[in-house]
Amino acid sequence: MNPGDRVRVDRADRTYEGVLLPSSTDEQLVVKLEGGYNVGVDRDEADVSVLAEDVYEIDGTDAAGDDGASEIEFDDDLPTISLISTGGTIASTVDYRTGAVTAQFDAEDVLRAVPDLAGRANYRGRVVANILSENMEPPLWQDLAEAVAEEIEAGADGVVVMHGTDTMQYSASALSFMLETPVPIVFTGSQRSADRPSSDNVMNAVSAVEAAKSDCAEVMVCMHATESDDRCALHRGTRVRKNHTSRRDAFETVGAAPLGEVDYETETVEFRRAYQERGETDLEIAPDLEGDVELLKFTPGMDPAFLDVVEGSDGLIVEGTGLGHVHTDLIPRIEELIEDGTTVVMTSQCLEGRVCDRVYDTGRDLLEAGVLEAGDTLPGTAKVKLMWALANSDDVAEAMGTSLAGEIQERSVPWE
Numbered sequence: 001m002n003p004g005d006r007v008r009v010d011r012a013d014r015t016y017e018g019v020l021l022p023s024s025t026d027e028q029l030v031v032k033l034e035g036g037y038n039v040g041v042d043r044d045e046a047d048v049s050v051l052a053e054d055v056y057e058i059d060g061t062d063a064a065g066d067d068g069a070s071e072i073e074f075d076d077d078l079p080t081i082s083l084i085s086t087g088g089t090i091a092s093t094v095d096y097r098t099g100a101v102t103a104q105f106d107a108e109d110v111l112r113a114v115p116d117l118a119g120r121a122n123y124r125g126r127v128v129a130n131i132l133s134e135n136m137e138p139p140l141w142q143d144l145a146e147a148v149a150e151e152i153e154a155g156a157d158g159v160v161v162m163h164g165t166d167t168m169q170y171s172a173s174a175l176s177f178m179l180e181t182p183v184p185i186v187f188t189g190s191q192r193s194a195d196r197p198s199s200d201n202v203m204n205a206v207s208a209v210e211a212a213k214s215d216c217a218e219v220m221v222c223m224h225a226t227e228s229d230d231r232c233a234l235h236r237g238t239r240v241r242k243n244h245t246s247r248r249d250a251f252e253t254v255g256a257a258p259l260g261e262v263d264y265e266t267e268t269v270e271f272r273r274a275y276q277e278r279g280e281t282d283l284e285i286a287p288d289l290e291g292d293v294e295l296l297k298f299t300p301g302m303d304p305a306f307l308d309v310v311e312g313s314d315g316l317i318v319e320g321t322g323l324g325h326v327h328t329d330l331i332p333r334i335e336e337l338i339e340d341g342t343t344v345v346m347t348s349q350c351l352e353g354r355v356c357d358r359v360y361d362t363g364r365d366l367l368e369a370g371v372l373e374a375g376d377t378l379p380g381t382a383k384v385k386l387m388w389a390l391a392n393s394d395d396v397a398e399a400m401g402t403s404l405a406g407e408i409q410e411r412s413v414p415w416e
Contacts, residue, residue, distance in 0.1 A: 003021055016041070081122070124151065131164075171187065173238050176236075304395050311337065317374075339385075
């Protein structure tokens with residue numbers, strides 16, 4: 001009995017028929033019913049009969065061999081795409097012990113779960129982590145960058161990183177600074193798990209693979225462009241932000257249009273903006289990070305003593321108001337931090353536009369205290385960039401004021 005077999009499950013009070021799916025635990029069976037929903041049954045309470053060995057197929061081969069392992073044949077006429085899993089909803093299942101969604105699948109399980117990937121590419125699967133994205137940490141960014149570099153060195157024509165959506169923008173930013181890449185690196189995820197009829201996992205995964213076959217050799221995020229299953233947007237890794245908790249089109253490029261789109265029906269990729277083309281640069285990796293960097297959001301009434309929590313830190317990103325301001329009473333404490341060796345960088349809480357501390361007295365005082373401006377860099381991106389710059393740049397001030405991976409736009413202009 002293997003995942004993909006059609007089975008009948010008899011219990012004392014009910015009988016189910018459906019397709020056996022991979023389970024998150026050895027104690028439960030997971031069966032997909034004809035209506036599309038999944039049920040979980042304790043193995044020791046069920047009598048299971050195999051009705052048909054009706055396995056999913058991947059690239060024309062059985063997804064499960066005699067030992068239940070994935071068997072994926074290579075086609076010399078297809079590009080090779082590396083699927084790297086870090087966990088998250090796109091690579092998750094329901095834990096029927098608790099009823100919660102957990103990150104349990106490895107990359108090959110994703111291939112079983114998304115048979116629409118068949119015939120589009122040759123696939124190599126690799127698991128870097130198996131976590132929900134709120135548990136992502138900077139050392140894992142380094143592991144991820146190393147894994148992506150190794151896959152590219154091994155001949156991958158593109159890389160798809162399956163990642164939880166809540167911190168995807170941070171990881172995409174991290175790899176944007178750590179890697180110079182000759183091939184596309186595409187992050188994708190899922191807002192809704194595969195057991196839900198409204199899941200976005202299939203379309204996002206398929207569109208990400210199509211983007212990984214494209215000519216854009218940058219770090220991108222591929223997620224739904226609308227609530228419908230029509231197209232996915234391709235966002236530059238340093239300019240993207242998750243702006244909704246649950247909508248399928250939760251991700252947006254801030255301050256500009258997305259780099260491009262993938263039309264799901266026609267399977268075409270179209271770019272709207274300039275990008276680095278495939279093969280323009282050689283692979284380079286600079287994975288070092290300075291982890292002691294904090295991100296602080298200024299709010300009215302904040303006690304200057306609150307800054308004591310970052311005393312001794314190597315870096316601090318401040319989300320200031322408007323053009324990049326804080327209360328005047330905080331400036332002396334910020335100056336003390338800078339004098340003690342903390343690099344302080346100003347960003348804005350506004351979603352669009354850039355900081356400019358030369359307009360008002362408060363801003364001029366901040367500059368005189370030694371605060372650096374980050375242009376229109378997003379606060380989360382600025383934190384990742386400062387971690388990278390402190391570990392890799394001889395001139396941190398220049399690095400934070402220079403666009404290294406598209407994080408600072410040349411101009412802030414209205415757009416539709």
